[in-house]
Amino acid sequence: YDITLVKTGCIGFCKEEPIVSVTIPGKSQVLLHKVRPDDAERIIALALKGEIPEDLALCRIPDWDHITGNLVYGDGFESVPDYGEIRFFSHQKKVILRDSGLINPEDIDEYIGIGGYSAAFKALNSMDPDTIIEEVKKSGLRGRGGAGFPAGLKWEITKKAPGTEKFIVCNADEGDPGAYMNRNEMESDPHMLLEGMLIGAYGMDVHEGLIYIRAEYPLAIERLTLALDQARAYGLLGKNILNSGFDFDIQIATGAGAFVCGESTALAASIEGKTGRPRLRPPRLTEKGVFGRPTDLNNVETWCNVPVIITKGATWYSDIGAKGNTGTKVFSLVGKVENIGMVEVPLGTSLRTIIYDIGSGGAGGKEVKAVQTGGPSGGCIPVRLFDTPVDFENLNMVGTMMGSGGLVVMDEDTNMVDIARYFINFASSESCGKCVPCREGLKHLLLILNRIVSGKGTRDDIEILKELSDTVQKTSLCGLGQTAPNPVLTTLQYFGEEYEKLIAPEG
Ligand code: SF4
Incomplete structure (x- = not known):
């Protein structure tokens, strides 16, 4: 044929x-x-x-x-x-996902054919490295891994850190239940990630890059490996890239899939071959990161935003989204929603638009009850708050967080106490055990939730849940423990009646 x-x-x-x-x-x-x-x-x-x-x-x-x-x-x-x-597509604005599903991710020529690597060419041949950092700062791009730290500022801090041997690292250790945005980005458009890292490395004058990716993503690893080989063969990685005199290459480091290795210091330890356990900060990675060198760590989606910022300019980019929350965000919309899938919208889009306009509401015509954002670190938001704009600050104000982009929809049949129990069970089993509040506190939260779900809880249990959650949040060493109680606290705040119903009358 x-x-x-x-x-x-x-x-x-x-x-x-x-x-x-x-x-x-x-x-x-x-x-x-x-x-x-x-x-x-x-x-x-x-x-x-x-x-x-x-x-x-x-x-x-x-x-x-x-x-x-x-x-x-x-x-x-x-x-x-x-x-x-098509309703699913019409409310989206595809910037990062613009070519996903439409090009062959295993063929660098297809990426180049739709303008790929033109941003790297522009950056390396006609832009001063400091101008690149300024452009990223002006764009307002904030880290898409969850913390929302300004990406350009982190680049600047890394560049100014003492030392000549530094790393840039891509955090591809996506591990939130229900979240698969980064996996999709790497499997569908791996060269976009490499191009973003190349531009960032040039801006920061860093010559070694690493992609830390969980071994559970074999297709992403396979496609990234192929993309790296192709980029090297085309002179887009290695020595004297695009005749600019700049040298840079990227290696892949695979992790065993421990959730805590998404935390920056644990990730650095894992790359060094040590047990992936967080350490106290400071020093931050930008001062003392992988193998003690200053390290810039950004997640997959953050890096993927860079080529389009260089191609179209900071103003074009910052016109998308909202003030202080520019650009788009990719979400994986899953759970009990009609249209499950990968969704990209301008930051500041409401949960209502994402869940009802794009997602078409509850699966099978059921009533939506809540959405969980931010994975195990996030919280459950009731329908009455669905006009909340999805951005770093507004989600925090209602008790949750954006996280890396998982949106899990719950419907009228969902038991919210059970949801809290699920996430605490997840966090407890992923706790590295280094500090007592997280290691022991989460186990106790789980015990209490098990008791309540089995109908043996008491009214005192509700108070203990609140107090213990507060202690775990305030005294845990890293973000995993500090945020793990959020699903408990938000379900208590917004769905307290479901706890009450499960408490025995004499309790
Ligand atoms: Fe480990 Fe939890 Fe302590 Fe973080 S908070 S260091 S995951 S025990």
Whole structure:
């Protein structure tokens, strides 16, 4: 057949998978959804005639114009809805995910063909390194791993730290239950991450990069390894990159998947081959990081934002989102929601828009009750607070946090005490055990929650839950312990009646 079959990453609409994208020269690209193996012959036969099976067509896909940012549709298949008419896509703004599912992540030429590495070319050939840092600072980009620290400022601190041997590190140790944004970004567009790191390294004058990734992400590791080989072969990593005189390379370090290794100091220890346990800060990683060298640590999505900031400029970027919370954020929308999938929206978009407009509300028509944001460190937000803008500060104000981007939806059938128990069980089993409040406190919280869920709890248990949560938050050494009680505290605050119902009358 005169037909090319290529792998792509994920376009993010999990509910409609398996999805196949059909491209016929000169015509619009069309997504086919819920495709089965026995549809393959029909799809190919029609494609060879310049047609598509319209019964499987989901929507036409536009090109993302890399200069204007506009969406441009091709010709043909006008009876198929446009991408912008599909509710799941129409409220999204895809910047990081713009090419996910549409290019072959195993082919560097496809990335270059849609403008990839042009930002690196611009940075290394026409920008002063300090100007790059200034541009990232002006863009307002904040770390997407959860803390929201200004990325450009961290770069500047690393650059100014004493010493000539430094590291930049990509934190790809995504471990929140229900969160798979970084995995998708690496599997679907690995060169975007490498390009972001290359630009950052040049800006900071760092020559060694590491990607710390959990071994549970074998496809991401495979595609990153291939992407690194391709980038080296194209002179985009290694010596004298793009004839700029700048040397830089990236190695992959795999972790065994301990949740705590997402914490910066534990991550550094793990890279050094030690047990992944947090240590007291300061010194921060920017002063004393991997192997004692100043280290800039940013997560996958933070690095992925860098090429577009350099290509389109800080002003273009900072016009997206809200004041102090610029750009977009990728979320994995999961749980009891109709449209599960990978969602990218401007920061400041409300939970309501994400869950009802993009997610189409509760799965199977059930009433949504709450959403859990921020993974085990976050909290559960009731529907009455769904107008809360999703950004670093507003989520904190309602008792949760953005975290790295997991959004787990709960419906009318969800037992919120059980949810709190699930997350405490997770945090307790992932605790590294170094400090007593976290190691012992979480176990006791779990014991009490088990007691309440089994109908043997007492009213005193509620007070103990609150006091113990407060102690664990205030006295734990690292973020895992300091934030682990959040699911308990928010479910007590917003769904206290569900605890009350489980307490025996005589309790
Ligand atoms: Fe380890 Fe928990 Fe203490 Fe962090 S808070 S150092 S995970 S025991």
